[in-house]
Amino acid sequence: MLQLSGVSAGYQGKDVLFDISASFEPGVNYCLLGPNGCGKTTLLRAIARLIDYRGSISWNGTDLKKMSRREIAGHIAVMCQNSGSSFSYSVYDAVMLGRYARMKRTLFSGPGEKDREAVRNCLERTNLWELRKRPIDQLSGGQRQRVFLAQALAQDPDVILLDEPANHLDMRHQIDLVDSLHAWTADGSHSVIGVFHDIDLALRFSENMLFLKDGKLLAQGPFAQAANRQFLQNVFEMDVVGYMQASRRKWDEVS
Amino acid sequence: MKICLCILACLLCLVLGAGIGSLTISPREIFQILTGRLEGVKASILMSIRIPRVLMAFLVGAALSASGTVMQSVLRNPLASSYTLGVSSGASLLAAVTMLTGFSLLGAFTLPCMGFAGGLFTVFLAMGVTARLDSSMENQTIILCGMVLSLFVNAILTVLTALSGKYLDQLIFWQMGSFSAQTYVNCAIMGIILLAGTVVLASRGTEMDLMTFGEEQAQAAGVDLKKEKLLLIALSALLTGAAVSFAGVVGFVDLIAPHVTRRIFGARHRLIVPMSAFIGGGFMVVADLAARTLLSPRELPVGAVTALIGAPFFAWIYFHKRGGDA
Numbered sequence: 001m002l003q004l005s006g007v008s009a010g011y012q013g014k015d016v017l018f019d020i021s022a023s024f025e026p027g028v029n030y031c032l033l034g035p036n037g038c039g040k041t042t043l044l045r046a047i048a049r050l051i052d053y054r055g056s057i058s059w060n061g062t063d064l065k066k067m068s069r070r071e072i073a074g075h076i077a078v079m080c081q082n083s084g085s086s087f088s089y090s091v092y093d094a095v096m097l098g099r100y101a102r103m104k105r106t107l108f109s110g111p112g113e114k115d116r117e118a119v120r121n122c123l124e125r126t127n128l129w130e131l132r133k134r135p136i137d138q139l140s141g142g143q144r145q146r147v148f149l150a151q152a153l154a155q156d157p158d159v160i161l162l163d164e165p166a167n168h169l170d171m172r173h174q175i176d177l178v179d180s181l182h183a184w185t186a187d188g189s190h191s192v193i194g195v196f197h198d199i200d201l202a203l204r205f206s207e208n209m210l211f212l213k214d215g216k217l218l219a220q221g222p223f224a225q226a227a228n229r230q231f232l233q234n235v236f237e238m239d240v241v242g243y244m245q246a247s248r249r250k251w252d253e254v255s
Numbered sequence: 256m257k258i259c260l261c262i263l264a265c266l267l268c269l270v271l272g273a274g275i276g277s278l279t280i281s282p283r284e285i286f287q288i289l290t291g292r293l294e295g296v297k298a299s300i301l302m303s304i305r306i307p308r309v310l311m312a313f314l315v316g317a318a319l320s321a322s323g324t325v326m327q328s329v330l331r332n333p334l335a336s337s338y339t340l341g342v343s344s345g346a347s348l349l350a351a352v353t354m355l356t357g358f359s360l361l362g363a364f365t366l367p368c369m370g371f372a373g374g375l376f377t378v379f380l381a382m383g384v385t386a387r388l389d390s391s392m393e394n395q396t397i398i399l400c401g402m403v404l405s406l407f408v409n410a411i412l413t414v415l416t417a418l419s420g421k422y423l424d425q426l427i428f429w430q431m432g433s434f435s436a437q438t439y440v441n442c443a444i445m446g447i448i449l450l451a452g453t454v455v456l457a458s459r460g461t462e463m464d465l466m467t468f469g470e471e472q473a474q475a476a477g478v479d480l481k482k483e484k485l486l487l488i489a490l491s492a493l494l495t496g497a498a499v500s501f502a503g504v505v506g507f508v509d510l511i512a513p514h515v516t517r518r519i520f521g522a523r524h525r526l527i528v529p530m531s532a533f534i535g536g537g538f539m540v541v542a543d544l545a546a547r548t549l550l551s552p553r554e555l556p557v558g559a560v561t562a563l564i565g566a567p568f569f570a571w572i573y574f575h576k577r578g579g580d581a
């Protein structure tokens with residue numbers, strides 16, 4: 001279980017995240033929602049220990065600050081967002097890099113049988129086995145996203161952190177990604193914490209929401225309990241429910 | 256397969272480099288001399304002039320290329336090299352000071368050690384300034400600081416050269432790069448540094464692979480970024496520093512060889528660090544061969560030859576990359 005208590009963090013001495021406390025259970029997926037600049041991404045970066053924070057973040061009772069990079073990576077993976085490497089790796093090699101924290105550590109240790117098996121498994125789950133020899137810079141956006149997913153899965157973490165994973169994918173690929181993540185967490189021991197902009201996609205991903213605004217955690221819990229019309233109006237500074245209902249009426253007219 | 260071909264091509268370069276010159280020695284004769292079955296003028300030219308020279312050219316080219324490969328990956332910039340970070344300028348300044356003052360505390364190791372110290376000092380100065388300016392240590396800022404610092408250090412070197420009187424010719428020629436007058440001791444020192452450096456660098460291959468995906472991504476995958484970055488940059492500075500102190504400033508090899516190597520061997524650092532050393536070494540031997548034979552008996556500075564090939568290549572990479580992205 002991932003536990004945050006009183007976490008504050010920021011950049012250049014200026015806090016953008018204030019006193020966040022929350023806990024994340026295995027087997028459950030979470031959506032972080034909120035307007036631009038509310039601190040969602042900063043929270044993810046603090047959880048991955050990529051930036052400094054005050055307060056405590058612990059994994060099953062052990063403080064992350066007392067763990068090595070490698071140990072943290074054994075529990076928490078961050079799914080790669082941008083276009084990837086500046087050089088051209090094959091799909092297979094890129095996914096194998098995800099095994100870094102799991103590989104044995106000697107001067108010239110290469111991937112072992114176990115690593116190769118894990119990579120094959122991840123490639124098959126993400127439908128990439130046929131593409132394994134292709135250079136990743138020649139893939140389409142959706143395929144590349146699958147490579148990054150496979151890379152994160154190959155790390156074999158307990159938690160995957162996602163920052164707007166779908167923001168440059170078309171609808172079908174967005175849904176594919178959400179479905180693959182569901183399949184991964186279905187066994188009850190894994191969980192995903194994702195930042196989403198699209199509330200509809202977030203709802204499809206998980207009912208468990210954390211709403212952030214101005215660096216503070218406003219509410220958390222199942223969507224229907226945590227949010228009502230007035231609350232969403234406050235968070236997003238617009239009538240979200242009205243907007244969604246207006247869309248819905250247009251969809252109802254489509255035969 | 257590709258690896259064998261590449262190493263064979265390097266051997267061929269070495270044999271050609273040793274054989275061609277004002278006096279041509281055939282590969283058969285080289286073989287006979289090396290096995291002690293032929294003596295005379297050719298033998299003494301080969302053993303005391305050609306071989307140390309060719310060997311040093313190979314070692315220096317190899318060291319520069321291996322270090323260039325690492326710099327490109329660590330800084331995530333295909334145009335980065337030891338030059339952009341000021342390693343070579345720092346190394347040449349301290350090496351020049353060593354030559355001028357005749358300072359020799361560590362015997363044969365003085366020059367490479369001073370070169371290393373100068374190179375490392377400039378890198379860390381560049382990184383220190385960067386840390387001040389930009390706490391997130393953006394690679395673009397590091398490169399910019401390195402460039403500015405490198406120009407500044409070069410200016411000091413120019414002033415020093417202008418004031419150096421009787422050493423003027425020696426310093427100028429050295430700044431243009433040359434492999435003449437090498438000894439086996441120099442070769443041995445360079446060889447040891449190259450071998451040790453390349454082995455350790457290649458052993459950090461997976462870390463470098465991950466770094467090319469972005470620094471945060473590498474950390475999230477479990478890389479101790481600060482430690483690894485420091486180790487990699489220090490080792491590249493060592494390789495470049497040593498190379499510069501033995502052969503002067505020879506540009507562009509550290510840019511060309513890594514790109515050619517990546518094109519042939521892909522992206523995995525465990526393979527491309529050693530292979531770029533071979534390709535860079537081979538290229539340097541050929542460049543040196545061209546430098547001393549093209550306008551024979553006059554000798555061109557080898558740095559000019561590599562730059563003549565390298566500058567257009569640099570432009571080609573730059574525009575090719577941009578074309579590819581668009």
